[in-house]
Amino acid sequence: MGMLVFLAANFLLVLPSRYLGSGELYGYLPPTLAYLGTLLILPGMVLAALLGARTFRTQRTRGTRVGAGVGALIGYSGFFGLAWLAIALGLNRRDQAFRTVVFPDLGGSLAFYAFVPLTLLAMGLVILALYARGADFERRRRLVYAGAALAVLAGLGVVATDPDPLGVVGALISTLSGAIGGYVSGSGYARAGGDDMIPPGAEIQRREPRRKPR
Numbered sequence: 001m002g003m004l005v006f007l008a009a010n011f012l013l014v015l016p017s018r019y020l021g022s023g024e025l026y027g028y029l030p031p032t033l034a035y036l037g038t039l040l041i042l043p044g045m046v047l048a049a050l051l052g053a054r055t056f057r058t059q060r061t062r063g064t065r066v067g068a069g070v071g072a073l074i075g076y077s078g079f080f081g082l083a084w085l086a087i088a089l090g091l092n093r094r095d096q097a098f099r100t101v102v103f104p105d106l107g108g109s110l111a112f113y114a115f116v117p118l119t120l121l122a123m124g125l126v127i128l129a130l131y132a133r134g135a136d137f138e139r140r141r142r143l144v145y146a147g148a149a150l151a152v153l154a155g156l157g158v159v160a161t162d163p164d165p166l167g168v169v170g171a172l173i174s175t176l177s178g179a180i181g182g183y184v185s186g187s188g189y190a191r192a193g194g195d196d197m198i199p200p201g202a203e204i205q206r207r208e209p210r211r212k213p214r
Helices: 002-018 024-053 060-089 110-131 137-161 165-190
Strands: none
Touching (some): 002 165, 024 060, 024 165, 060 110, 060 137, 060 165, 110 137, 137 165
């Protein structure tokens, strides 16, 4: 559901550009992010199922904040990851969705070679934060912050190397769309597992059974 909201959000955010300006953003971003959604939806479903099977319910505010943050990180790194792949694999010559190349001067630069290790390390820290056994919320948050800092650094390196306006706007919209999709996903953990998954000492109140009308 979060991925579908991500795709819908980016389409609606970009839609005005179809009628304003050249429409280049509209022709580039929705097909590109649809490609990203296709790549992520199956592994995302598997990871979500594994996470949901072992996750206690959480307060709605915390669940939506964490979901929005992780979603924004996925949207941000995912966009730059596709831009990196388009250059590394020459996708503009293979796929119509990548006929527009953003950050074209990135290839061969320090940022090009540093992007993959920084992003993989960031992804590892976030996954560790989500799946680590016995870690409290503060430790998980520190891991996510560290991963986010590395991911942001990798993206900023790309932008600093080749400040392409279309790429920068695309990254911002992808990040915002990811945050919206993550917010929807995170709201599900306020109800995850029902009352059986309320952690010990939590402030979450059990739902009272509804009385049938007489």
